[in-house]
Amino acid sequence: MLALGLIAVGSGALVVTSSHLVRAGFYLVVSLGAIAGLYLVLGAEMVAWVQVLVYVGAVVVLLLFAVMLTRAPIGPSRDLDRPIAPAAIIGAGVGFGLTALLADAFRWTEFELPPPGNAERVGEQVFGAWVLPFEVLSILLLAALVGAIVLSRPDLGARPDPSAPPPEPPHDPTDESAEVVARLERIATRQAAAQARVRQARADALAAEAAAAAAEAAEAEPEPVDPLKQRAADLIFGAHDARPKIGEPGEAEILDSRIIPGESVIERDEPIEPRRAIEGERPTTGRRSIEGNVIEGDLVEEKRPQPEREKLEGRPERPALPAGDDKEEQ
Amino acid sequence: MHAVIPYVIASLLFALGVYGVLRRRNAILVLMAVELMLNAVNLILVAADATVRSVLNGVTPEAWAYPVPEPRSGAIFALFIIVLAAAEVGVGLAIVLQYYRLHRAVVIDEVVLDEHDHEKQVTG
Incomplete structure (x- = not known):
C-alpha cells in the first residue's frame, strides 16, 4: 500500500512538473493506475475497475487527443509554466495543512482491511438508497454531452458579428460580365445561322426529290409480271425461309440417331434396395x-x-x- | 494497517493537483491537475469507507447516519465523482478546443475575460 502510494504521488509530481505534454499524460496514466491499485487494496473493487475503465481508458485518451489536436510540440515546451513561487507556496501549504489535519485525526489508528467488495453490493446500494442521485447524474451526463456538442459546433448559437459587412445577396446567374454576355450572344447568332443553313438544305433536298418523283411518275408504266421471274423469286426466298435458323435444331440434328433418350435406364430383373x-x-x-x-x-x-x-x-x-x-x- | 497512510497519500495528491493548477499555463495540463485533485478526493472517500468504522469505535451511531443497513457509501460516492469527472473533462476539452480554434493558443494566461470573441477578432 505504501509502495502504491509512493508510485501515485511520484508520478503525480511528474505530471505537474514534466515539460513534455505527452509525457505528462502518460505519467497521469501511471498515477491513476496506482490509485486504482489503492482502491483494490481498500476493498472497493468496483471503483477500481471503473477507475481503470473511465480514467485510464477514456479520460486520458481524451486528454491526449486534445494534446494532439492543439498541435502540441513533441519535444519539451519552454513556456508551460508560470513562476514557481506562488504556486509552490500555496501547494505546499495545502499539502502540509491537509496532511497535518488528517494525521492528527487518525493518528496511529489501526484498521483491518475490509473484504473485497463486489459489484452486487454496489449495485444494491446504487439502485436502492442512492437511486435519485444516480438519475440526476444520468441527466447531468446527457447535459454534458449536449453541451460539448453545442460548444464544438460553431454554427449553433453563434451571435451575428456586428462589425462584419452585411451578407452579400445570393449570386444571380444571369448577372454576368459584359465579356461573357458578348460571347453568349456570339454563340447564339452562330447557332441560329447554322440552323437556318440546315433548314435551307433540307428544303432544297425535299424540292428536288419531289421534282424527280413527278418526272418518274410521268415516265414509268406498270410492267406485266413475268411468271418465270415469279417462280425464281419463290424458289430463292423459299430456300431462304427453309434454311436452318441459328439457335434452333436443324432437321438433321433432330434425326440424329446417336442421341437416344432413356439409354441410362438399366434393365434389371428385380428392383434393388x-x-x-x-x-x-x-x-x-x-x-x-x-x-x-x-x-x-x-x-x-x-x-x-x-x-x-x-x-x-x-x-x-x-x-x-x-x-x-x-x-x-x- | 495504519489508517493514516491512504489519507496522507490523498492529501499529497491533492496538494500536487493544487500546485499543478496554479503553476501550469497550458489548459490541458490544468485539466490533468484537476484530475489529480478529483482522484485525491476519491481516495479519501474510499479510505473513509474502509476505516471510519474502526476509528469511531465507541461512538453510538445515529439512525440517520445509516440509510442502508450495510454502509458502503464511500464507493458509491467515488463512482459518482468518477462520472462527474468524465463529464467535466468532456465539456472542458470541448471549451479548450473551441478556444484553440478561435485563437490558435491554449495558454490560459492570455485569455481575455472581459471582451467578446468577435471584438477580439476585429481588434487583433
Whole structure:
C-alpha cells in the first residue's frame, strides 16, 4: 500500500512538473493506475475497475487527443509554466495543512482491511438508497454531452458579428460580365445561322426529290409480271425461309440417331434396395472413380447381385461389424 | 494497517493537483491537475469507507447516519465523482478546443475575460 502510494504521488509530481505534454499524460496514466491499485487494496473493487475503465481508458485518451489536436510540440515546451513561487507556496501549504489535519485525526489508528467488495453490493446500494442521485447524474451526463456538442459546433448559437459587412445577396446567374454576355450572344447568332443553313438544305433536298418523283411518275408504266421471274423469286426466298435458323435444331440434328433418350435406364430383373447398395459400395466407388473410366451406374449394376455379408467380410480395410449390429442397421 | 497512510497519500495528491493548477499555463495540463485533485478526493472517500468504522469505535451511531443497513457509501460516492469527472473533462476539452480554434493558443494566461470573441477578432 505504501509502495502504491509512493508510485501515485511520484508520478503525480511528474505530471505537474514534466515539460513534455505527452509525457505528462502518460505519467497521469501511471498515477491513476496506482490509485486504482489503492482502491483494490481498500476493498472497493468496483471503483477500481471503473477507475481503470473511465480514467485510464477514456479520460486520458481524451486528454491526449486534445494534446494532439492543439498541435502540441513533441519535444519539451519552454513556456508551460508560470513562476514557481506562488504556486509552490500555496501547494505546499495545502499539502502540509491537509496532511497535518488528517494525521492528527487518525493518528496511529489501526484498521483491518475490509473484504473485497463486489459489484452486487454496489449495485444494491446504487439502485436502492442512492437511486435519485444516480438519475440526476444520468441527466447531468446527457447535459454534458449536449453541451460539448453545442460548444464544438460553431454554427449553433453563434451571435451575428456586428462589425462584419452585411451578407452579400445570393449570386444571380444571369448577372454576368459584359465579356461573357458578348460571347453568349456570339454563340447564339452562330447557332441560329447554322440552323437556318440546315433548314435551307433540307428544303432544297425535299424540292428536288419531289421534282424527280413527278418526272418518274410521268415516265414509268406498270410492267406485266413475268411468271418465270415469279417462280425464281419463290424458289430463292423459299430456300431462304427453309434454311436452318441459328439457335434452333436443324432437321438433321433432330434425326440424329446417336442421341437416344432413356439409354441410362438399366434393365434389371428385380428392383434393388437403394440403401443397401449405397452402404455397401461407398468406399469402393470412391476409389474406383478416382482411377477413372468407370461409370457409377455400372458399378452399382456389377456389385448388386453379390450378397452383402460376403462383401463385408472380404474387405480387410473395413472393420468387420458384428452380425447382430449389421442386421439392426438393415 | 495504519489508517493514516491512504489519507496522507490523498492529501499529497491533492496538494500536487493544487500546485499543478496554479503553476501550469497550458489548459490541458490544468485539466490533468484537476484530475489529480478529483482522484485525491476519491481516495479519501474510499479510505473513509474502509476505516471510519474502526476509528469511531465507541461512538453510538445515529439512525440517520445509516440509510442502508450495510454502509458502503464511500464507493458509491467515488463512482459518482468518477462520472462527474468524465463529464467535466468532456465539456472542458470541448471549451479548450473551441478556444484553440478561435485563437490558435491554449495558454490560459492570455485569455481575455472581459471582451467578446468577435471584438477580439476585429481588434487583433
